[in-house]
Amino acid sequence: MxxxxxxxxxxxxxxxxxxxxxxxxxxxIRGYTITCPVADFHLKPEEEKIMRRRYxxxxxxxxxxxxxxxxxxxI
Amino acid sequence: MMSDESVEKxxxxxxxxxxxxxxxxxxxxxxxxxxxxxxxxxxGPIGPALLLQSLLKEDGEVVATVICGDNYIAENLQExxxxxxxxxxxxxxxxxxxxxxxxxxxxxxxxxxxxxxxxERLAIPAITGLFPENPGAEMYRKNACxxxxxxxAAQMRQALTKMADIGRRLLKNxxxxxxxxxxxxxxxxxxxxxxxxxxxIRGIDMLLDKIAGxxxxxxxxxxxxxxxxxxxxxxxxxxxxxxxxxDGGAVPKxxxxxxxxxxxxxxxxxxxxxxxxxxxxxxxxxxxxxxxxENLNRLLPMDVLKExxxxxxxxxxxxxxxxxxxxxxxxxxxxDMGKGIAQKLFxxxxxxxxxxxx
Numbered sequence: 128m129x130x131x132x133x134x135x136x137x138x139x140x141x142x143x144x145x146x147x148x149x150x151x152x153x154x155x156i157r158g159y160t161i162t163c164p165v166a167d168f169h170l171k172p173e174e175e176k177i178m179r180r181r182y183x184x185x186x187x188x189x190x191x192x193x194x195x196x197x198x199x200x201x202i
Numbered sequence: 203m204m205s206d207e208s209v210e211k212x213x214x215x216x217x218x219x220x221x222x223x224x225x226x227x228x229x230x231x232x233x234x235x236x237x238x239x240x241x242x243x244x245x246g247p248i249g250p251a252l253l254l255q256s257l258l259k260e261d262g263e264v265v266a267t268v269i270c271g272d273n274y275i276a277e278n279l280q281e282x283x284x285x286x287x288x289x290x291x292x293x294x295x296x297x298x299x300x301x302x303x304x305x306x307x308x309x310x311x312x313x314x315x316x317x318x319x320x321x322e323r324l325a326i327p328a329i330t331g332l333f334p335e336n337p338g339a340e341m342y343r344k345n346a347c348x349x350x351x352x353x354x355a356a357q358m359r360q361a362l363t364k365m366a367d368i369g370r371r372l373l374k375n376x377x378x379x380x381x382x383x384x385x386x387x388x389x390x391x392x393x394x395x396x397x398x399x400x401x402x403i404r405g406i407d408m409l410l411d412k413i414a415g416x417x418x419x420x421x422x423x424x425x426x427x428x429x430x431x432x433x434x435x436x437x438x439x440x441x442x443x444x445x446x447x448x449d450g451g452a453v454p455k456x457x458x459x460x461x462x463x464x465x466x467x468x469x470x471x472x473x474x475x476x477x478x479x480x481x482x483x484x485x486x487x488x489x490x491x492x493x494x495x496e497n498l499n500r501l502l503p504m505d506v507l508k509e510x511x512x513x514x515x516x517x518x519x520x521x522x523x524x525x526x527x528x529x530x531x532x533x534x535x536x537x538d539m540g541k542g543i544a545q546k547l548f549x550x551x552x553x554x555x556x557x558x559x560x
Binding site: 128129130131132133134135136137138139140141142143145146147149151153154158160161162163164165166168175176179180182183184186187190191192193194195196 | 432
């Protein structure tokens with residue numbers, strides 16, 4: 128939020144979306160798990176990397192869109 | 203009265219059935235390595251519930267302790283609360299306690315969510331204990347009794363004493379005073395009181411006290427989170443510089459800037475390539491770091507971001523990432539660290555940020 132205050136759009140990725148929503152984050156992606164926000168570590172390494180890429184692709188999309196408080200994306 | 207629900211009185215010789223909820227740590231299953239454990243029920247009081255039992259004395263019997271891992275609940279809150287609610291309903295308590303969780307974020311959310319569900323859906327008095335800055339406090343203070351506690355378990359006895367006292371009085375349908383008098387967080391309901399001075403005079407008196415620098419007490423507390431409008435979108439992603447920020451606590455081996463594993467106040471910028479190339483550690487005691495230690499890309503997805511730069515998806519990946527740890531961090535510390543990080547990135551001309559949180 129402090130970063131956004133200076134005009135830098137920020138996407139947060141966290142599995143505990145409730146706190147982010149409460150604070151007012153406007154570009155929010157639900158993280159996969161607490162210990163592994165951008166990947167499912169049970170996958171094979173190549174598949175895990177593809178999943179990480181999906182998170183980053185979504186984040187980059189959201190950075191180009193208007194922020195929307197009160198909602199989040201799920202991969 | 204805090205609660206309109208009346209609790210059926212049993213015979214004088216019978217103790218009230220009490221159920222407690224604890225996380226994996228206070229439930230004595232283990233630390234972060236057990237945070238994924240699902241619900242289980244142990245007979246009688248476990249851990250802090252033993253102290254609660256001694257405080258309740260003859261008024262209540264802790265018949266069961268329900269235990270669940272912090273991650274199990276936090277990662278799937280709605281479904282997990284439903285599961286927990288069913289377990290608690292089957293135990294047929296007259297009174298329910300969760301925590302206290304002090305400033306532990308996931309645990310506080312779990313305690314608040316379950317206490318709220320028990321209070322609202324089972325109409326059973328439910329009490330938890332949270333540090334006022336715990337995210338669970340603001341989320342659930344209107345739905346269940348959230349007793350104000352200190353920041354950590356050093357104040358366990360004080361917290362449980364207050365919780366037990368309120369619990370006992372709720373069971374006996376004794377009146378509970380205001381949040382300020384009793385030491386719980388405001389429920390958000392207004393109770394009419396007759397006072398001598400009319401509101402206009404009270405308002406002027408308050409203003410005069412404020413101007414003169416004398417202490418005054420607001421009658422209506424305004425919520426504290428600053429309203430910050432979303433930053434505008436990135437104009438041209440092909441030329442944009444994106445920086446990574448994380449509160450997962452990744453630091454060079456040796457933790458040179460002494461980022462604290464909990465209640466942290468320090469952030470530091472580190473070279474992204476260096477932290478991948480050299481030994482690192484996780485300065486964060488609020489999550490189990492095994493997966494991130496195996497592959498740091500799981501917290502800082504540098505590998506895929508570098509590929510995307512090479513493919514022209516966006517301009518460049520800022521070579522520095524900003525690191526801190528977000529475990530029982532106070533709101534003020536979060537703000538201060540955020541301001542520091544924001545200024546650094548702003549001064550360096552960063553156009554956008556991806557923030558990963560554990």
